Amino acid sequence: MVDMTNVSKNTMNTADIIYKYMRPEHLPHIWCPGCGNGIILRAIAQAMENAKIDRNKTVLVSGIGCSSRAAGYIDCNSLHTTHGRAIAFATGIKMAHPELEVIVITGDGDSSAIGGNHLIHAARRNIGLTVVVMNNNIYGMTGGQYSPTTPHLEYGTTAPYGNIDQPFDIAELAMGAGATFAARGAVYHSALLAKTIEKGIRHKGFSIIDVASLCPTYYGRKNKKGSAVDMMRYQKDNTVMVEKAKTMTEEELNGKIVIGVLRDKEAPEYSEEYAKLVEKVKGGNK
Amino acid sequence: MKRDLIINTEWCKGCGICAAFCPKGALKVVEEKVQKVEGAGCVLCGMCEQRCPDYAIYIKESEE
Ligand code: SF4
Ligand code: SF4
Numbered sequence: 001m002v003d004m005t006n007v008s009k010n011t012m013n014t015a016d017i018i019y020k021y022m023r024p025e026h027l028p029h030i031w032c033p034g035c036g037n038g039i040i041l042r043a044i045a046q047a048m049e050n051a052k053i054d055r056n057k058t059v060l061v062s063g064i065g066c067s068s069r070a071a072g073y074i075d076c077n078s079l080h081t082t083h084g085r086a087i088a089f090a091t092g093i094k095m096a097h098p099e100l101e102v103i104v105i106t107g108d109g110d111s112s113a114i115g116g117n118h119l120i121h122a123a124r125r126n127i128g129l130t131v132v133v134m135n136n137n138i139y140g141m142t143g144g145q146y147s148p149t150t151p152h153l154e155y156g157t158t159a160p161y162g163n164i165d166q167p168f169d170i171a172e173l174a175m176g177a178g179a180t181f182a183a184r185g186a187v188y189h190s191a192l193l194a195k196t197i198e199k200g201i202r203h204k205g206f207s208i209i210d211v212a213s214l215c216p217t218y219y220g221r222k223n224k225k226g227s228a229v230d231m232m233r234y235q236k237d238n239t240v241m242v243e244k245a246k247t248m249t250e251e252e253l254n255g256k257i258v259i260g261v262l263r264d265k266e267a268p269e270y271s272e273e274y275a276k277l278v279e280k281v282k283g284g285n286k
Numbered sequence: 287m288k289r290d291l292i293i294n295t296e297w298c299k300g301c302g303i304c305a306a307f308c309p310k311g312a313l314k315v316v317e318e319k320v321q322k323v324e325g326a327g328c329v330l331c332g333m334c335e336q337r338c339p340d341y342a343i344y345i346k347e348s349e350e
């Protein structure tokens with residue numbers, strides 16, 4: 001195996017990614033044929049390479065759901081936690097060891113339903129986590145129940161007559177809660193996705209990348225979206241870059257997925273603020 | 287530098303994503319496994335590699 005440590009090109013060969021970042025003995029992964037999660041995982045590995053982070057100082061944290069299996073495939077410090085609590089565990093890790101790079105891989109249900117509270121408070125505090133949401137618009141692992149991101153009037157096993165809820169837009173939700181970096185990605189645009197995740201990793205403070213995944217097995221079947229290829233084609237035809245979106249009307253943007261970096265700003269990072277406070281209090285006690 | 291398109295049939299789940307978006311129509315899925323279409327003129331662009339959810343197709347670079 002060639003030493004790729006200093007390679008700075010934007011795309012790394014899949015074979016190299018597998019040998020450097022993954023645990024090949026656990027591949028092929030458990031996800032269904034055409035599931036978008038594998039594409040997101042590859043983009044995360046590519047982003048780790050591009051951001052030049054040390055795997056030995058990186059912790060990957062997941063919760064429960066199809067997305068949660070991701071933590072097992074990347075060869076770094078991994079923590080597979082309980083449903084919805086990935087961000088809570090990650091917060092603990094970052095507070096105890098602020099020098100670590102902490103990446104959370106979660107799903108739409110895991111992050112915005114069961115773990116919604118942890119998400120908004122991590123965003124509010126601006127704690128240095130990178131959260132990648134594998135957003136498939138449904139609960140895949142448990143059999144296709146509708147989630148907070150299932151679109152209005154679409155179907156799930158628990159919405160047999162159509163979902164009357166309005167969906168969350170996870171990136172908007174996180175920005176509303178104070179996230180200093182928020183972006184959206186789509187698996188069709190996989191190379192751009194890797195670059196977007198890289199920016200999220202490099203960002204100091206809380207960052208979230210909400211990624212439109214594909215779940216042909218449940219979301220696709222329940223909503224007659226066709227095959228994985230059809231769902232990919234849908235993304236191809238309906239994604240708009242954030243720069244382009246600024247020139248479009250609300251009507252033109254109806255039903256489109258706006259991808260790219262939506263917000264990137266600086267603010268004090270929580271674990272650093274905490275360290276400063278500890279210093280101040282200790283000094284005061286002398 | 288020599289570049290070749292490699293298919294790992296064992297990992298391929300036959301989703302067809304690589305074939306559908308190959309700009310040259312150089313791939314097809316037969317009995318749930320991807321195959322090269324001989325003579326279709328693969329340009330080694332790597333789009334299939336970027337989008338394969340199962341890491342089953344990629345371009346390999348080797349010396350000579
Ligand atoms: S159920 Fe859906 S999200 Fe889960 S592995 Fe299958 S396709 Fe992917
Ligand atoms: S490398 Fe490009 S041209 Fe060749 S099979 Fe893949 S997508 Fe098609």
Ligand code: SF4
Pocket residue numbers: 034297298299300301302303304305315319320337338339340341342343
């Ligand atoms: S994208 Fe990958 S898994 Fe799907 S058919 Fe092509 S090689 Fe096989």
